[in-house]
Amino acid sequence: GVNEPSFYRALTDNDKRKLAYDKNDRNVTATWESAGLNGIVNVCKEIKITDICEHFARIAIKYVSSGSDNAEFVTDTILTVFGNGHVLFDNTVTPSGKMPTLLRIGSSTTLSPSYTDITWYGFGPHETYPDRCASGRLGIYNEKVGDPYANYVMPQECGAKMETAYMTVTDSTGAGFCFFGAKPYTMSALPHSPNELEEMLHTTDTLGKD
Numbered sequence: 001g002v003n004e005p006s007f008y009r010a011l012t013d014n015d016k017r018k019l020a021y022d023k024n025d026r027n028v029t030a031t032w033e034s035a036g037l038n039g040i041v042n043v044c045k046e047i048k049i050t051d052i053c054e055h056f057a058r059i060a061i062k063y064v065s066s067g068s069d070n071a072e073f074v075t076d077t078i079l080t081v082f083g084n085g086h087v088l089f090d091n092t093v094t095p096s097g098k099m100p101t102l103l104r105i106g107s108s109t110t111l112s113p114s115y116t117d118i119t120w121y122g123f124g125p126h127e128t129y130p131d132r133c134a135s136g137r138l139g140i141y142n143e144k145v146g147d148p149y150a151n152y153v154m155p156q157e158c159g160a161k162m163e164t165a166y167m168t169v170t171d172s173t174g175a176g177f178c179f180f181g182a183k184p185y186t187m188s189a190l191p192h193s194p195n196e197l198e199e200m201l202h203t204t205d206t207l208g209k210d
Helices: 028-035 147-151 194-198
Strands: 003-006 041-052 056-066 072-082 087-096 106-109 117-124 137-144 161-170 176-187
Touching (some): 003 072
Antiparallel strands (some): 117 137
């Protein structure tokens, strides 16, 4: 699948009520809307091979992600592809322009819908966020893609797993991908994009989507 920069997540019920304010007393949700974070477009500006040898190839990719209000991110990604199939991602993000408090700085990958099973070593068994970490326990857990939707009447941001050391996404045969972090990270695996979630009003809207 395609791996791209990601600077937005679906809004939660609290976000939509515009309950949060930043240190300058600005409504946080309003600053996200003003910066156009929900409509950011990733444009690949450059791809070039920088090194190649018997054991690996190194590829440099530059993305420019633009919102509105002069908000812009430049992401320089170095991919090191090894002969054993391992791929090392090294991302450097440079923001510029009028920047609000950000919802997310990371990357997203689109995979085939045949990859339905998630295993992770991190906080679980339920979703964990900064305000819901104390009840999480470090361990190895399994889940189906889309399982977190059962916890919300209205679809919204959900399913994050904090302090993850690794995550596998596999199909029914056990084939798939394993994602390691240089240090513990936050991950999720959902069958819908953030923008698709925001268009939904009921849990039944999430059915029938791969």
